[in-house]
Amino acid sequence: MSKPASGNSSEQALALYQELRSRGACNFGELTAELGMTDQDAQSCWVELLQLGLIAEPGPEDEPTTIAVVDPEIALLRMLAYEQQDMRARQQRAEERYTAIEDLAGRYMRGGGAANAEIEVELLTSPRRISQALEDLSDTVKHEIASMHPGALPTGEFLHEALERDGRLIASGAHVRAIYQQRFATVPALADFFARQTELGVEVRLAPVVPLNMILSDRRFALLPIDPERLETGALLARGPALVRSYQALYDYCWHTSAVFGRTEEQRRGGHPLTEQQHAAIRMLGAGMKDERIARSLGISLRTLSRVLSEVMQELGTTSRFEAGVRAAKLGWLD
Missing domain, CATH: 1.10.10.10 (Winged helix-like DNA-binding domain superfamily/Winged helix DNA-binding domain)
Structure with a gap:
């Protein structure tokens, strides 16, 4: 049921309803004319009282202009019954969808696609959650972490923290690779950053075109934007070799078609x-x-x-x- 109108219309509707109750069934047009209401006001009051269930539309055997009044308590009970019925219907739909989701996740994602492969995709829309995912990938990598960056990196503290993180990864025995846009090698701060990465043992390459931001960890995890054209929409964290394999193939292609930094x-x-x-x-x-x-x-x-x-x-x-x-x-x- 729609929310009733407010303001003068509601005051007029209340006055009209009280008059209807005192008279019982009567001719609606004649009553509104008697009360000095315009056709527009009369129509507005009709809609409001009908939405609240306080009047009943004429039946097949009634005069088209005859209107019957409904007791407020009866109207309230009917409205509550309608809402309860609507809630039960929505709950039923929700249960059906939940069952379908369980079936999709349980039978098709895990059992039907790649055998014995765990596949999971998480949408990250919170900047804090994205930062946490980046930290988790760096802290848990065992063999290799590879990244590519189409845009310019923030300078200052960001680059200092990135070098510290790369140093920890190299010291732990991890293989670290990175691809950047070729044009950023002409930016002094970034060129110095690339050189210091190389000194640490990071393999740095430059490419004329880098398709999207992406970080791969141990060929099992991939972090990439939901929409490469609108980074503010968030990131997608993919887990499982069967799914990450496609992202790894894209990265390998970009790697083999890029140039070693400094040459x-x-x-x-x-x-x-x-x-x-x-x-x-x-x-x-x-x-x-x-x-x-x-x-x-x-x-x-x-x-x-x-x-x-x-x-x-x-x-x-x-x-x-x-x-x-x-x-x-x-x-x-x-x-």
């Missing part, structure tokens, strides 16, 4: 005019990736990949992929 373009190419595609292919090959995965990461067919690798071998003056990998490593292309 000039000429040093990175080793004096050879390799294209970005050729360079990425030989890096992925050196990392032990299979042809199918390399082709999929580069968005090309296996036949095209074969041609790309043949061009690399020709440029290196080798006759086998193994020899090409060794030669590329000596030139520093796989770093």
Whole structure:
């Protein structure tokens, strides 16, 4: 039931109702005219009294303009009964949805997708919860933590704390990798930060394009934005190797197509005019990736990949992929 109107309309509705009670069933139009009410006021009072259940609409056998009054106690009991019925219906719907959620989580997420794989996704909308998740990932990492950052990092205390955290991770034996936007290497404060990270043992790379903020921990946890275009919407924390594997593949592609911080373009190419595609292919090959995965990461067919690798071998003056990998490593292309 709708909330009744307030102000003059309610005062008029009360006066009209009291008059209706004193007269019983009567002609509504005649009564409102007698009380000097305008058509608009009369209609407003009609709607309000009807919503409160204080009047009954004419039945099929009644005159269209005849109106019957309902006792306030009866109207109240009817309203309470209606609300109780509505609450029971909403509770029933909630129970049905909860059962569906349990079925989805219990049967499909855990049992139907990846066998024996725990998969969980948590939406983090509170800045404090996001900060806590970042701390948890850093405190619990055992083997590797990898991150990429498309935007500029805050300077000052933030960078100092980041270096302290990286130092603790390196000291604990963890492998730390980071990808940043290439253009931020021209910012003195950030260039100094990248250099100090490298001195600590962090592997730092720069890329022309970094698709989104992402942090991966032990290939089991992934923290990334809900909407990369609107960071204020919060973050998504994914748990479980089966789910994180896709994010790891994206990160690995960005890693293999990025450049080692501190190297000039000429040093990175080793004096050879390799294209970005050729360079990425030989890096992925050196990392032990299979042809199918390399082709999929580069968005090309296996036949095209074969041609790309043949061009690399020709440029290196080798006759086998193994020899090409060794030669590329000596030139520093796989770093």
